[in-house]
Amino acid sequence: MADDNRFRVTYRIFAGDESEANTRAKDIALEQTVEIPDDVVPDGFIRDEIVGHVEAVNGQKNGSYDAIISYAPDSAGHEVVQLINVIFGNTSIQQNVRVVGFDAGPEIERRFTGARFGIDGLRALTGRKSGGLISPVIKPQGSSPAQLALIASRCVAGGADIIKDDHGLANQTMAPFEDRLKAVSDAVAEANAKHGTKALYFVNITGHTSNVVEEAFRAKEAGAGGVLIMPGLIGFGTAQHLAANADFGLPVMTHPAFTGPFVLTPTTGIDHAIMYGTFQRLAGSDISVFPNVGGRFGFTREECLSIADACRQPDGMGAPMMPSPGGGMSVDRAQDMVSMYGEDVVFLLGGSLLRQRDRIGDTVKAMRDAIDSI
């Protein structure tokens, strides 16, 4: 039954014994494909190819069982949305099963091209040939476009590589999308011209349109250097369409809003590395934002490193991408952060940066110096 083209998902099943684990694995193989009882499955192509194949059920040290199930690429088609639906759509609603592994196999590797830019492409675009990239976030919500543009301009002067919209900037009346896009894009372009830099402005296109792809093109025309997408709120498909679209040709940054419950409970959902690494690469994201250890969220150092590894593994889907830990970065912690993440990383600088007000650029520069001195 083995077929080299199939993709494989590893489900950790928390079952009472091996027999129960085997039964659950078989149920998952049906649930994620035909969604009918085994005795109703038509013989031939559907039973042989479409129904998931339970390839192994391996007992783990903690009493759980890892079931490896393979699926036909044609069960997913060519779209990341349906691929994720096959991986975990309905089974996400079951207790005691967690996705802990994914192996794309050759056919899915062919169909999904991954990040258009990845680490090397982002270094080329920003001119930052070595060392971690720095990305201040412009905020808070409620500010005017001019206020946000001023913060952006000061951060570029300080050596920021990427200016990122706060993920809460959508299309509110205080800073409507089109106005903010123009004001900040222009400010970043002016600052780049003045300082000889190549900072990129990633505008948030999530949350205020029926056609995010169209909006991404408008952002490009207005001079944005990239786009920010929240797959938890609009799915992974938009990133895939933009990454695969040669006419678009801007990098994509993805943000973890509204995805937390997938990772927070160890017996359900999806492993951190798969949600914030593997899935982001399947979707063609170039930069994956996730909550850093030591910030306001409870991710552990190991979880954060597993995400960074999944983002950068050379044998993952497409070009290796940049992990982007959010929070927990400061001049004092620069040494620790660089030794933890290495240099292929985008450090987000969040709200505490605003404490510097008109000296915000100096703080960005101090961060740059701290990173480069290590």
Next chain:
Amino acid sequence: MADDNRFRVTYRIFAGDESEANTRAKDIALEQTVEIPDDVVPDGFIRDEIVGHVEAVNGQKNGSYDAIISYAPDSAGHEVVQLINVIFGNTSIQQNVRVVGFDAGPEIERRFTGARFGIDGLRALTGRKSGGLISPVIKPQGSSPAQLALIASRCVAGGADIIKDDHGLANQTMAPFEDRLKAVSDAVAEANAKHGTKALYFVNITGHTSNVVEEAFRAKEAGAGGVLIMPGLIGFGTAQHLAANADFGLPVMTHPAFTGPFVLTPTTGIDHAIMYGTFQRLAGSDISVFPNVGGRFGFTREECLSIADACRQPDGMGAPMMPSPGGGMSVDRAQDMVSMYGEDVVFLLGGSLLRQRDRIGDTVKAMRDAIDSI
């Protein structure tokens, strides 16, 4: 500080004591809006209006605390995606906090119109003036358009009100979207003409395009009677755009794939009633599918009833909508199901129906008779 226009979210906080609960509530009010430390918040409009107001923190019997936080409607704007981002975007990544209540307030009620059809509209479209609606699901994945169309035709003959695509039918080569859409729409139209019925075919538009709204219009042109959307995979925004679009004018059914982790752990995520009731109404869905008690998923009777209540409450957002429990319905259980859900409900009939093969229409008719005889 009270402002009648604000919307309110109740967060259940699992904290060690009241002081910790108060601190967490204040943190949430910042996190979900300005996402900066309190000492950095600009005075005036942003501090007074944009930052969430902690209106109450009430101790609960189980040792948790319910924090009621109000937000400015302009923090959300006019789009359900950004509204949900404000309700729970980043806080979804925190342990020990769950969304258990939502009060739209007058301004959000004005901005969000809810379901276009709802219960009354669906009864008018289908001609089913009383009693629960019956919705067989056409499947399995891997079948040809002709095979799926034949199942649909037989189900219409048996008295089905709605023919629903299996949520795993996307755009795979075995039954490409356009071919399936045409074959099944035509089959349902023919069967309706023959039997004098008004069954609606809900085609799945999730998962295979960069422009789901455009695809929904193509579905309408081809004769589909409604569309199936999975907000877990493409967000809640598509449903909102279709529901608000008078030119579209077809009902929307939403499916729970890839949303399970939000409800499965009582100390994180979102209550069942809000995820599968309130949020679906905010998005303008007419029918909300959820896993029924007694099926393959572990939802309790109480959880299912809380969802049905949230779907049908007269004082909820827009027109009351149809809850649609999936699984667990049979002729034998019809009495129990009708006494549990009442008559404003869409009963999904899933994979076990296929066991009847060419007598599938008779089984649908037996279900209809069982419901009507109660």
